[in-house]
Amino acid sequence: MPEPPAPVAYLLDLDGTLYAGGAAVPGAPETLARLRHRGVPFRLVTNTTSRSRAMLVERLRGYGFAVEPEEIFTATLAGAAFAREAGIRTVAPYLPAPALEDLSPLELVGGSSRVGGAPSEGGRPEAVILGDLGETWNYALLQEAFDYVMGGAAIIALSRDRYWQRGGRLALDAGPFVAALEYATGKAATVAGKPSPAFYAAALAGLGVSGPAAAAMVGDDLWSDVEGAQRAGLQGWLVRTGKFREETLRDSGITPDRVLSSVAELPA
Numbered sequence: 175m176p177e178p179p180a181p182v183a184y185l186l187d188l189d190g191t192l193y194a195g196g197a198a199v200p201g202a203p204e205t206l207a208r209l210r211h212r213g214v215p216f217r218l219v220t221n222t223t224s225r226s227r228a229m230l231v232e233r234l235r236g237y238g239f240a241v242e243p244e245e246i247f248t249a250t251l252a253g254a255a256f257a258r259e260a261g262i263r264t265v266a267p268y269l270p271a272p273a274l275e276d277l278s279p280l281e282l283v284g285g286s287s288r289v290g291g292a293p294s295e296g297g298r299p300e301a302v303i304l305g306d307l308g309e310t311w312n313y314a315l316l317q318e319a320f321d322y323v324m325g326g327a328a329i330i331a332l333s334r335d336r337y338w339q340r341g342g343r344l345a346l347d348a349g350p351f352v353a354a355l356e357y358a359t360g361k362a363a364t365v366a367g368k369p370s371p372a373f374y375a376a377a378l379a380g381l382g383v384s385g386p387a388a389a390a391m392v393g394d395d396l397w398s399d400v401e402g403a404q405r406a407g408l409q410g411w412l413v414r415t416g417k418f419r420e421e422t423l424r425d426s427g428i429t430p431d432r433v434l435s436s437v438a439e440l441p442a
């Protein structure tokens with residue numbers, strides 16, 4: 175296969191790509207510094223919904239990355255923008271509390287907005303917003319989201335990622351819970367994060383590239399990072415870090431434009 179043209183801009187995934195297992199991927203901070211030094215435009219794009227953008231900046235700086243908040247675009251911010259543009263004002267959030275500040279100025283009812291599991295107050299939500307609640311998911315929360323959707327609320331999925339690399343094993347991400355709610359209600363979710371083409375378009379806006387083909391998405395998720403980027407017209411580059419598994423790549427039917435041993439191999 176011929177080498178694809180060299181990208182002039184990069185979108186870089188966070189978890190499993192820039193960092194993994196509580197530390198920077200070796201060489202990743204230097205790679206980011208090199209891109210910045212050479213004036214190569216980039217954005218950090220993540221479906222992580224466990225933290226706000228401000229907390230992600232803090233975490234990245236703690237790992238040795240020099241980053242500014244405006245260089246990070248998250249599924250939570252994309253979901254909030256989608257809701258606002260759809261005229262939705264009240265939502266029930268199902269994502270960890272530390273990320274809820276990024277849903278401002280939406281009004282929050284139910285879900286993880288309830289302090290200490292207090293009964294839900296306020297009006298009925300026009301949408302439920304599903305992120306990765308991890309081990310906080312339980313029957314009552316799913317039942318509540320189900321009630322809201324059966325009552326007319328839309329489903330906004332911040333991602334439908336299948337799993338992520340957590341410690342030594344693959345752990346369930348938001349996708350399985352989104353699928354459960356879709357199955358029960360017969361309603362389809364709108365995906366706000368990767369691999370939504372709108373997410374990729376928003377991430378590329380302001381980077382000054384002529385079109386999506388001039389940019390490469392670099393990540394460890396075959397579907398959201400590689401296939402999703404390719405469908406949005408970008409190059410999809412896979413890294414052999416994070417959740418990467420050789421047999422998953424082989425069986426996926428997905429052909430990344432490039433496969434790197436890690437983000438440190440980025441040609442910059």
Ligand SMILES: [Mg+2]
Pocket residue numbers: 187188189190191393394395416
């Ligand atoms: Mg990842």
